[in-house]
Amino acid sequence: MIDVALGAMDFGTRVDEATSFRLLDCFVERGGEWIDTANCYSFWADASGVGGQSEEVIGRWLTSRPQLSDRVRISTKVRQQPTTPHVWPESAEGLSAEAIQSAARASLQRLRREHVDLYWAHAEDRGVPLQETVEALAALCADGQVGRLGASNHAVWRVERARHLATDRGLTGFTALQYRHSYLFPRPWAPLPDAGHMLLTPEGLDYATSEDLELWFYTPLLHGSYVRDDRPFPEVYDHPGTTKRLTALDRVARETGRTRNQVVLAWLSALAPHVRPIVGVSTVSQLEEAMDTTDLAIETRHLLDEAI
Template structure:
């Protein structure tokens, strides 16, 4: 399986340079790498909604400065970033996204490379769908970036499964690099199907999407894996997740957590990291204690009976 999982989860850099200062961001990056972390996940649009400029780029800029101040660390980390969802007009938000036209993709990647100060983006994502541009044009544009050496591998974030499959078939027919990774919102708790979520653009990992990833041998990355801190602070749980199956799953989660003297978050991360298919969680943290908690989850290895209990496959 072409997962490029590296060593565990990816450190989410969404708030670097906006909600998190450069000093705090650097401290998190230093600790992550010192503990064996490899993947750093960002986007060209992070975090436009929290930036006075109304545009993205702050996160990539902070990462680029950290890389510049740590000569040689580039050999120890891999960069994941995304294009397609950065506003082209300050303050216009989602109404003016850059999109996935070939010229927009090329311009966005050039900007990301400059801010990050790197020659290659290890994993580039099409952040959101753009159905105003022919899929064939998108496939050709992304494939050209890999052929030119500016990008290592490609992924589709927040795309419908049928669009991913069509894009991959088009890439095969045109002999260019296909999407090898899928990124969706996924966690141990699941929302009510079709229930609206407050976050624009989030696409839930459906059973069909998970089956597709496993069947095709793709790498799967997941965001919002810890539900914005709701496992530790239940009052944060969104309405779409408040239903009877959540109660059952949380009870099972607590039993397994007690068994292993672990936190809810650690059990959830282990459930994702060693499940089938293997999932690379993108984990965003705001302090070193949260980061250490997540890194400690890499030492937790759930047994088959733990997974059966978590997934409701045996009597409680």
């Protein structure tokens, strides 16, 4: 089984609480460990115009299943929560020390936990001195609210600078990176249809591998486009390279008896030593498909790698 994280972005909004509970139960029963969310999920899908719905559902699930508390790890994020309902990104909380401290307290309250295992800076905030952000995040680790730190949607040079600041001051720094990544690539320089998303670059992959950092990939299955005719690939993926890679993907799927989704997840999981795709699902069957993914043989991976 590939080590996937359960993406809980839609829990409490597009995915109702009863379904969310079933998915969480199934994930743990199948051996899943990491649940990924954010304090801002999903403000755009809730009438309140602010986030917190996903964390609240997870918190209620954890409270109702105390026997599972030690079997799961929680990953959540700070940066994008609107401070004014329906006003984003203008009112996003940012990464000031005050914002980080307040957001962490609120996340823990919603999750009904005393600490989270991995806390992400959801995106950069260049309006705040990087040293202030680094020190505020490290303080959460020092007082036991947070286990580890990660950087999501950050330029590699900013990650390196932040890690240097932390090391120089003897503080806890980033040990995980999170980017959008899948088997298909959009056209170079084309803007993505999802605001705030940042793609993994070859430099980012090299940096994570060289520094022994975990890599988490979101939107790995492109919102179901690999397997659903009613969800065509976004226009930015319409180029000759996509045709070549889909041909290779279909060949490998046929030869291995797996679905496109499973082949994509297996390919992603072998890109670096520590990789965790985040899978967002709305049905148990979708989750079981992802959990049934296994490793690809080296010769099979070559077919996918060479389709450029």
